[in-house]
Amino acid sequence: MTKDECFFLGKIVGKFSFKGEVLIKLDTDVPEMYLEMESVLIEYNENLVPFFIERSSLQKSTLLRVKFEDIETEEDAEDLVGALTYLPLTMLPELEDDQFYFHEIIGFDVIDATHGNIGKITSINDSTAQALFEIQKDEKQILIPMNDEFIDKIDKENNTIYLTTPEGLVELYIG
Template identity: 75%
Template sequence: MTKEECFYLGKIVAKFSFKGEVLIKLDTDEPETYTEMESVFIDYNDNLVPFFIDASSLHKSTLLRVKFEDIDTEEDAEDLIGAELYLPLSFLPELDEDQFYFHEIIGFEVIDASHGNIGEVISVNDTTAQPLFEIKNGDKEILVPMNDDFIEKIDKKNQKIYLQTPEGLIDLYLS
C-alpha cells in the first residue's frame, strides 16, 4: 500500500494511558465515522505499516482514543507520537454529486463565468481559514476561495468546475 492509494486520516498527538493507548487528532469533520475501524496504516520509518486496533472511542469529541494491538506500554506508545495515519481511498464514504474530496478535483479544468477557462486545479490549500483552489494558468497561480457562493457546478464526469467569482478577483492574478 502506498500513500497515493490512501488518504490522510490524522496524526498521533499524545499518549493516553500507561497501557499504551494513544490520542489521534483526526483530519475530519465527522470523527465518529472512524470509531469502528479494525486497522489503519501508520507512516513508520517512511513505510506504511498496518496496525490493528483493539479498541477505540471518541475523547473530548474531537480526538480518537485508540488501543493498538501489541502496543502495551507507555514506551511503545511514545514511539508512535507524531506518526501520521492513513486509510485506503476505498474507505472514503460516497459523497453526493455536488460534494467532493479535495484529492478528487486535482486536474479539473476551472471555468469562470466572466473569464472562461482560467486553468487547472493543481492543489487545494486547506491550511488557511478557508480552503483555496490553487489554479495553474500558464506560469501564473490563481487562488480562489472554496466558497459555496462562488461554485456554480462541479461536473465530475467531464472534470470541470464552474465558478462565478466576484468582480476583480481573477483580474488580480491575470493582469
C-alpha cells in the first residue's frame, strides 16, 4: 500500500510505559473513532509497515495510547517515536454531501459566481492559519481561503465546487 492510498492518522510522539506502549498524537477532531482499530500503517525506513494493535485507549483527548503486538520493551517503543502513522482511505467515514476531505476535491473545477470557471484545484494548503484552495488557471495560481461563507455548493458527481468570493479577490490573481 502506498501513501497515495492512505490518509495521515497521526505521529508517534512518545513512549508511555516500560512495556512498549507508545502515544500517537491523532490528527482528527473525533479521536474516539480510532479506538477500535486492529492495525495501523507506520512509515518505517520509507515504507508503510502494518503494525497490529493489542489494545488502545485515549489519553488527554487526542493522544492515543497504543500497545502494538511484538513491541515489548521501552527500547522497541523508542525506535518508533517520531514515526508517522497512516490508515487506508477506505477507512475514512462517509461525509455528508456538503462536506469533503481535502484529497477528494483535488482536480475539481472551481466556478466563481462572478468570474465563471477560474480553474482546477491542484492542492489544499493547510499550513497557513486558514486553509487555502490552490487553484491553477492557465499559468496562474489562485489562492482562495477555504471559508464556509465562500462555498455555495459542492457537486461531487460532476467534480465541481461553486464559490462566491469577495469582490476583488480573484482579480488579484487574474487582473
